[in-house]
Amino acid sequence: MEYNPTEIEQKWRERWEKEGLYKKVKDTGKPKHYALTMYPYPSGDLHIGHWYAIAPSDAKARYMAMKGYNVFFPMGFDAFGLPAENVAIKNGIHPYKWTMKNIENMRLQLKSMGAMFDWDHEVVTCHPDYYKWTQWFFLKFLENGLAYRKNSPVDWCPTCNTTLAREQVWGEDRHCERCRTPVIKKSLDQWFFKVTKYAEELLDFSKIHWPERVVKMQEQWIGRSEGAEITFMSGQNDPMTVFTTRPDTLYGATFLVLAPEHPLVQKLTPPDHKEAVRGYVSEASRKTEIDRLTADREKSGVFTGAFALHPLTGERIPIWIADYVLMTYGTGAIMAVPAHDERDFAFAKKFGLYIKVVIAPPGYSGAPLQEAYPGQGEMVNSGPLNGVPSEKGKARIVEILADKGCGRASITYRLRDWLISRQRYWGAPIPIIYCAQCGTVPVPYDQLPVLLPEDAEFLPTGESPLKKHEGFLRAKCPKCNSDAHRETDTMDTFLCSSWYQYAYISPYFKDAPFSKAEAACWLPVDQYTGGIEHATMHLLYTRFFTKAMRDIGLVDFDEPVLNLYNQGIILGEDSEKMSKSRGNVVSPDDLVNEYGADAVRAYLMFIGPWDEGGPWNSRGIIGIQRFLQRTWNLVLEPAMAKGARPSSEETLELRKLAHKTVKKASGYMESFKFNTMLASLMEMNNYMYKAKSAEMAETDAWKEAIRHYILMLAPLVPHLTEELWERTGGKGSVHRQYWPVWDERLAAEDRVTFVVQVNGKLRDRLEVPAGIGQDEACELARNMDKVKSLVEGKEIVKTVFVPGKLLNIVLK
RNA sequence: GCGAGAGUGGCGGAACUGGCAGACGCGCUGGACUUAGGAUCCAGUGGGCAACCGUGGGGGUUCGACUCCCCCCUCUCGCACCA
Numbered sequence: 001m002e003y004n005p006t007e008i009e010q011k012w013r014e015r016w017e018k019e020g021l022y023k024k025v026k027d028t029g030k031p032k033h034y035a036l037t038m039y040p041y042p043s044g045d046l047h048i049g050h051w052y053a054i055a056p057s058d059a060k061a062r063y064m065a066m067k068g069y070n071v072f073f074p075m076g077f078d079a080f081g082l083p084a085e086n087v088a089i090k091n092g093i094h095p096y097k098w099t100m101k102n103i104e105n106m107r108l109q110l111k112s113m114g115a116m117f118d119w120d121h122e123v124v125t126c127h128p129d130y131y132k133w134t135q136w137f138f139l140k141f142l143e144n145g146l147a148y149r150k151n152s153p154v155d156w157c158p159t160c161n162t163t164l165a166r167e168q169v170w171g172e173d174r175h176c177e178r179c180r181t182p183v184i185k186k187s188l189d190q191w192f193f194k195v196t197k198y199a200e201e202l203l204d205f206s207k208i209h210w211p212e213r214v215v216k217m218q219e220q221w222i223g224r225s226e227g228a229e230i231t232f233m234s235g236q237n238d239p240m241t242v243f244t245t246r247p248d249t250l251y252g253a254t255f256l257v258l259a260p261e262h263p264l265v266q267k268l269t270p271p272d273h274k275e276a277v278r279g280y281v282s283e284a285s286r287k288t289e290i291d292r293l294t295a296d297r298e299k300s301g302v303f304t305g306a307f308a309l310h311p312l313t314g315e316r317i318p319i320w321i322a323d324y325v326l327m328t329y330g331t332g333a334i335m336a337v338p339a340h341d342e343r344d345f346a347f348a349k350k351f352g353l354y355i356k357v358v359i360a361p362p363g364y365s366g367a368p369l370q371e372a373y374p375g376q377g378e379m380v381n382s383g384p385l386n387g388v389p390s391e392k393g394k395a396r397i398v399e400i401l402a403d404k405g406c407g408r409a410s411i412t413y414r415l416r417d418w419l420i421s422r423q424r425y426w427g428a429p430i431p432i433i434y435c436a437q438c439g440t441v442p443v444p445y446d447q448l449p450v451l452l453p454e455d456a457e458f459l460p461t462g463e464s465p466l467k468k469h470e471g472f473l474r475a476k477c478p479k480c481n482s483d484a485h486r487e488t489d490t491m492d493t494f495l496c497s498s499w500y501q502y503a504y505i506s507p508y509f510k511d512a513p514f515s516k517a518e519a520a521c522w523l524p525v526d527q528y529t530g531g532i533e534h535a536t537m538h539l540l541y542t543r544f545f546t547k548a549m550r551d552i553g554l555v556d557f558d559e560p561v562l563n564l565y566n567q568g569i570i571l572g573e574d575s576e577k578m579s580k581s582r583g584n585v586v587s588p589d590d591l592v593n594e595y596g597a598d599a600v601r602a603y604l605m606f607i608g609p610w611d612e613g614g615p616w617n618s619r620g621i622i623g624i625q626r627f628l629q630r631t632w633n634l635v636l637e638p639a640m641a642k643g644a645r646p647s648s649e650e651t652l653e654l655r656k657l658a659h660k661t662v663k664k665a666s667g668y669m670e671s672f673k674f675n676t677m678l679a680s681l682m683e684m685n686n687y688m689y690k691a692k693s694a695e696m697a698e699t700d701a702w703k704e705a706i707r708h709y710i711l712m713l714a715p716l717v718p719h720l721t722e723e724l725w726e727r728t729g730g731k732g733s734v735h736r737q738y739w740p741v742w743d744e745r746l747a748a749e750d751r752v753t754f755v756v757q758v759n760g761k762l763r764d765r766l767e768v769p770a771g772i773g774q775d776e777a778c779e780l781a782r783n784m785d786k787v788k789s790l791v792e793g794k795e796i797v798k799t800v801f802v803p804g805k806l807l808n809i810v811l812k
Numbered sequence: 813g814c815g816a817g818a819g820u821g822g823c824g825g826a827a828c829u830g831g832c833a834g835a836c837g838c839g840c841u842g843g844a845c846u847u848a849g850g851a852u853c854c855a856g857u858g859g860g861c862a863a864c865c866g867u868g869g870g871g872g873u874u875c876g877a878c879u880c881c882c883c884c885c886u887c888u889c890g891c892a893c894c895a
């Protein structure tokens with residue numbers, strides 16, 4: 001009998017589908033488990049990276065099902081996005097057509113994996129019945145003050161003549177993904193979601209178990225800073241508020257710096273400085289991100305000619321503008337304390353500005369500083385606060401300012417509101433109508449979806465086809481019915497993925513984005529798996545969405561995903577990222593044809609720890625192929641007769657091995673350690689291969705071991721195990737069985753290899769019962785030849801005894 | 813610069829709360845069966861003739877360190893003028 005993966009894999013996939021083995025069922029008898037893996041973009045071809053992400057996720061979901069959970073494991077497609085539109089521009093194929101064709105193909109490829117997806121719950125985000133609800137969320141957010149429109153600078157590629165999504169701006173020098181041109185900033189009217197409203201709550205991870213790495217990245221991204229806002233008055237009585245984390249250094253503020261885009265710049269600047277200031281402002285606005293970075297952070301700026309009054313000393317301090325102050329952070333203005341801030345120090349040195357020490361560095365002599373001292377210390381040159389430790393000075397200064405009405409404690413976040421407008425065709429249209437009389441008017445809910453016109457023209461002008469599509473553009477104002485026009489921007493595809501896990505539970509639901517009854521049954525997601533690259537995008541947005549949905553009354557929990565696990569990245573054989581240009585791409589379809597899906601799945605899990613990723617090695621898969629063949633042989637091949645019945649020691653040893661393996665394998669499955677899980681099954685296989693005989697195969701111990709072996713392998717290798725299950729007379733599907741349970745007495749070690757050390761070095765080993773006592777072990781050890789010769793004539797200082805592990809004889 | 817993670821045979825990787833370093837697999841060596849083997853099976857495989865030496869380097873704690881502490885080097889990822 002030959003193991004023929006192609007034949008059995010197809011047979012079982014067909015049968016599972018026919019029998020609806022993986023369909024989501026309401027089953028009140030079992031606890032629910034919502035397992036989710038990040039859905040793919042339908043690029044047209046499922047690559048090995050998809051397999052690497054999805055197959056282990058499926059194995060875990062299958063394991064949970066065997067552990068007695070009612071598991072739901074859906075799959076769908078993140079179907080909006082730029083590649084489809086680029087194809088349309090280049091080849092004239094409509095994005096819908098291209099996307100749907102790709103989905104057809106990828107669905108088949110996904111099915112070849114043999115995963116337990118419930119395809120009845122597939123969602124495709126570019127389906128009008130899906131994006132209708134994406135638009136509905138936009139309107140709900142608008143209604144609840146979570147969406148707004150403002151003029152804002154966005155990343156623009158001057159060669160492609162279009163704005164770029166964040167994920168299309170690549171590399172440290174921030175260049176366009178397609179043509180490598182450095183991006184520039186361009187101001188446009190844009191829609192935003194108020195993520196910042198939830199900044200504080202998004203920092204609370206107490207209700208979820210996510211990898212520390214992701215938590216840290218989100219914390220850093222949100223960037224909470226505690227400090228104070230301090231208002232300075234200009235000579236003309238214009239208030240300017242700055243944000244600082246070091247109010248204790250206020251006495252050392254010797255100038256102010258505004259961002260070039262700061263709204264007060266024009267007003268403050270006296271006529272004799274207008275030209276210089278205007279020149280600097282326009283230069284700063286023309287600068288690309290690359291310029292700012294390659295300038296080696298050399299400070300630049302100009303004096304505005306204006307002065308401000310120090311709120312405590314009343315001193316006149318100059319107001320400068322410089323591009324190292326960002327309009328997008330804090331208040332867009334800072335008080336510069338050159339003695340205690342590196343950037344301000346560099347700026348002051350370059351432009352010859354006054355540097356005033358107000359926190360004494362260790363061993364401070366009063367001499368001018370060679371570099372900024374950003375640490376803590378005793379306050380000096382600070383009027384009434386001299387001698388106070390700076391840690392305490394913070395609060396004191398804030399109190400003083402509050403009394404004077406020119407300052408208060410304040411918290412600033414680096415997180416910015418989410419820019420959702422995209423100047424593209426292939427996304428969900430923003431459901432807004434602009435009317436000359438009524439202004440910005442939301443499309444009424446009963447008119448959703450705002451459909452994408454099918455007859456759009458895709459031209460390489462960089463302009464969205466929607467802008468020129470009269471039929472789409474023209475609309476009646478929902479309020480006054482006069483002629484109006486539609487918003488032509490579409491929504492960031494991250495909106496689609498912010499709520500797809502909700503859509504899965506009741507796809508294309510008619511009356512709401514999802515069914516409330518199903519929601520009560522299935523939400524939130526219990527286990528999510530996917531790449532780390534979404535740490536501060538998708539994974540943050542979906543948390544925001546859930547909090548907003550909760551406040552709107554759609555759900556009654558705070559977090560969309562309770563447990564998260566990030567797999568690593570599978571690299572090419574040359575340890576480089578896989579790419580067509582490098583020619584190191586591994587095709588899963590070819591591998592499936594040659595080795596079968598089970599082997600590809602298992603090999604990807606065996607290659608190393610799942611969260612670490614690593615290089616593909618085309619030679620290694622042969623080891624898995626052999627292992628599966630040996631599994632086949634072990635279970636099905638008749639054994640040679642030995643003539644002798646196995647002894648009770650032999651069968652007991654086999655039982656012990658089986659139970660130990662169940663114990664180990666269970667732990668490995670719980671912690672996503674598929675590589676060591678497979679290793680322990682290989683050990684079991686190797687042992688049984690040798691122990692096998694016609695007589696042994698008749699024993700209950702053997703039958704139990706084989707049964708456990710097949711069950712443990714089932715989540716990783718679903719087709720082969722189903723075939724073996726059937727051929728060995730198993731009832732029903734192997735995937736409907738319970739995960740084996742181990743007997744702790746059998747799994748426990750009763751005989752151990754006891755290590756004998758002399759002076760900490762291994763000298764010999766003893767095969768003894770696990771419960772051996774110190775005296776007995778000592779006695780045995782001293783009589784060993786290797787120990788004897790070393791101990792002879794020496795004084796024993798002490799002996800260290802670790803029960804069940806080792807004995808260490810320490811000599812003088 | 814800040815934050816996180818990682819350095820173990822020829823290769824991918826094991827090693828629980830400090831206790832047999834190298835499980836498992838690839839590759840390699842030898843053998844068996846074969847007309848044949850890139851099939852299968854069996855045996856071996858960190859280095860060194862040996863005492864011994866070996867987990868990026870250097871110190872330390874300990875009876876005992878891949879594991880804990882200090883310093884340093886290299887690599888990967890994230891952030892990066894965030895006041």
